Amino acid sequence: xxxxxxxxxxxxLLFLLAVGLALRHPGLLVxxxxxxxxxxxGLFFAPPELRGTLTARRLVWPxxxxxGGTVQVTVEVQNTGKYTLDLFLCDGPYxxxxxxxxxxxxxxxxxxxxxxxxxxxxxxxxGLYRLEALLVEARDPLGLAPRRLELSxxxxxxxxxxxxxxxxxxxWARRTLVMPGTARARRSGAGLEFYGVREYRPGDxxxxxxxxxxxxxxxxxxxxxxxxxxxxxxxxxxxxxxxYLGASPELFECAVRAAASLAxxxxxxxxxxxxxxxxxxxxxxxxxxxxxxxxxxxxxxxQAELGESEVFAELDYLPTRLLPLGSLLLFVSPLLFxxxxxxxxxxxxxxxxxxxxxxPTALEFGKSLETPEEKMARQILYLERWVLLRxxxxxxxxxxxxxxxxxxxxxxxxxxxxxxxxx
Amino acid sequence: MAxxxxxxxxxxxxxxxxxxxxxxxxxxxxxxxxxLLGMAxxxxxxxSLGFFGLVALATVxxxxxxxxxxxxxxxxxxxxxxxxxxxxxxxxxxxxxxVELRRVFLWSGLVVGTGAGLAFAASFLRFSVNFWAIVGxxxxxxxxxxAFIREMDQGGKTRGNRSTSRPTG
Numbered sequence: 303x304x305x306x307x308x309x310x311x312x313x314x315l316l317f318l319l320a321v322g323l324a325l326r327h328p329g330l331l332v333x334x335x336x337x338x339x340x341x342x343x344g345l346f347f348a349p350p351e352l353r354g355t356l357t358a359r360r361l362v363w364p365x366x367x368x369x370g371g372t373v374q375v376t377v378e379v380q381n382t383g384k385y386t387l388d389l390f391l392c393d394g395p396y397x398x399x400x401x402x403x404x405x406x407x408x409x410x411x412x413x414x415x416x417x418x419x420x421x422x423x424x425x426x427x428x429g430l431y432r433l434e435a436l437l438v439e440a441r442d443p444l445g446l447a448p449r450r451l452e453l454s455x456x457x458x459x460x461x462x463x464x465x466x467x468x469x470x471x472x473x474w475a476r477r478t479l480v481m482p483g484t485a486r487a488r489r490s491g492a493g494l495e496f497y498g499v500r501e502y503r504p505g506d507x508x509x510x511x512x513x514x515x516x517x518x519x520x521x522x523x524x525x526x527x528x529x530x531x532x533x534x535x536x537x538x539x540x541x542x543x544x545x546y547l548g549a550s551p552e553l554f555e556c557a558v559r560a561a562a563s564l565a566x567x568x569x570x571x572x573x574x575x576x577x578x579x580x581x582x583x584x585x586x587x588x589x590x591x592x593x594x595x596x597x598x599x600x601x602x603x604x605q606a607e608l609g610e611s612e613v614f615a616e617l618d619y620l621p622t623r624l625l626p627l628g629s630l631l632l633f634v635s636p637l638l639f640x641x642x643x644x645x646x647x648x649x650x651x652x653x654x655x656x657x658x659x660x661x662p663t664a665l666e667f668g669k670s671l672e673t674p675e676e677k678m679a680r681q682i683l684y685l686e687r688w689v690l691l692r693x694x695x696x697x698x699x700x701x702x703x704x705x706x707x708x709x710x711x712x713x714x715x716x717x718x719x720x721x722x723x724x725x
Numbered sequence: 726m727a728x729x730x731x732x733x734x735x736x737x738x739x740x741x742x743x744x745x746x747x748x749x750x751x752x753x754x755x756x757x758x759x760x761l762l763g764m765a766x767x768x769x770x771x772x773s774l775g776f777f778g779l780v781a782l783a784t785v786x787x788x789x790x791x792x793x794x795x796x797x798x799x800x801x802x803x804x805x806x807x808x809x810x811x812x813x814x815x816x817x818x819x820x821x822x823x824v825e826l827r828r829v830f831l832w833s834g835l836v837v838g839t840g841a842g843l844a845f846a847a848s849f850l851r852f853s854v855n856f857w858a859i860v861g862x863x864x865x866x867x868x869x870x871x872a873f874i875r876e877m878d879q880g881g882k883t884r885g886n887r888s889t890s891r892p893t894g
Contacts, residue, residue: 306769309874319863321784323856329790329848332787332796332844333844335847336796336800336844339836339839340837345873443836444807444833445810
């Protein structure tokens with residue numbers, strides 16, 4: 303490859319020759335000699351074809367990490383060709399893959415059979431990173447005819463969203479499944495919570511006799527407990543770009559973390575959890591149980607990005623066929639005006655809907671001292687939001703406004719028992 | 726470093742001819758200005774213009790009959806030109822930078838020095854060549870270089886029509 307530098311020098315060489323000949327001035331021809339000498343030298347020392355002469359191996363550890371963690375990347379390049387190469391190696395820089403320590407580039411003179419390694423520690427943001435190729439440039443001494451090669455050494459790094467371990471969330475679906483879980487099924491059976499007292503029937507366990515009732519009435523009675531079963535839960539993450547318009551990018555990250563926390567909580571409780579990313583395209587993780595499913599949901603959330611689509615601009619096109627009636631919908635979104643109607647319709651159709659609303663104003667206005675204009679803007683936003691929340695609550699949607707600067711778990715501890723499904 | 730050598734080339738052009746008094750010589754600062762602009766804005770085109778300016782300065786000196794000064798200016802500007810990529814390069818560590826600087830310093834010094842020496846030696850040669858022979862050799866050299874560059878730029882790419890991977894019929 304002839305570099306732009308060599309092209310320019312070649313042009314000057316020809317120019318000096320042409321002007322020297324035109325003016326019949328030998329001095330100008332003499333001035334062209336250093337250029338001719340440099341070009342000859344550069345071409346003589348030009349590196350050989352790199353294809354097939356270099357091999358690279360990339361080691362990434364760990365390949366799966368949580369947001370905020372660091373990853374060690376090591377790339378080893380070996381010269382399998384016959385010639386010594388003067389190399390410049392560059393791995394990246396990749397977007398959102400900030401290098402903490404070490405260098406993502408190096409220079410080395412690599413003899414035949416020799417190897418060089420490049421090692422750095424990076425702190426990537428949430429996402430999936432495909433580290434594809436290493437840029438290798440074999441240089442001649444003057445940089446006139448370098449050769450470049452993208453040396454393939456693929457590796458993947460998954461940076462999963464950070465999530466909170468929620469300890470208590472007393473909101474359950476309207477309907478439960480037949481599998482055991484922790485959602486109260488509004489029927490007597492095996493469980494821990496008191497459900498009621500009924501008359502004794504032959505075959506009932508003696509240890510469940512209600513002695514106080516017997517002492518008061520003189521009749522045998524049995525204590526019943528409420529059966530606890532698994533429920534169908536769908537976590538819906540709003541990825542419509544216009545919902546986050548003007549807000550700090552951190553707000554979307556907080557929404558992703560909230561979605562991950564909710565999904566992990568309900569999976570830990572033994573429920574069937576699905577994930578839906580609603581926005582640019584519909585990304586759907588089918589309902590499932592267990593830790594492996596939790597990992598699947600985290601992987602999907604790691605790839606969550608804001609998107610724009612005319613079709614999914616409104617919430618009216620939520621694919622309710624994927625969501626069984628009576629299930630619990632956990633909607634994570636800052637919401638737009640007009641969304642309350644669609645959410646109200648979902649409640650009317652028999653879903654239980656909880657909206658976790660990351661408060662955009664908390665991130666925006668908490669940064670610095672407010673000017674009068676900012677104060678006015680905050681008041682207007684507050685009023686708009688108040689109207690929106692009021693409409694939502696009146697339509698039966700449970701709404702929790704979350705300040706993303708604070709942890710999520712205290713938010714759910716304060717839920718009153720009034721929200722129990724049978725009340 | 727690049728700026729230092731460029732400045733040295735300009736000073737050499739001033740003092741090589743005796744201190745210039747005519748205002749037109751102030752224009753010789755232009756290459757340095759272009760170079761500074763290129764560095765500040767990160768644009769290669771300004772740096773190239775600055776280099777053109779320095780070569781033009783060397784040409785003017787040669788046209789005024791001062792070949793040694795012209796060669797000196799050209800040598801210094803080529804030296805500066807070799808150091809120029811450093812300002813664009815990511816060099817977080819001084820150690821790596823020092824190694825690279827030394828490498829460029831040695832190689833560039835060697836090539837520019839020998840080139841200028843060859844040119845200076847060539848200026849003492851006295852021979853006559855037919856004008857049209859020179860033109861012919863130049864044209865042939867140009868054609869050869871053009872073909873060579875085209876061949877180098879192919880970079881091992883395959884040529885010819887390739888069949889698609891779609892199933893036929």
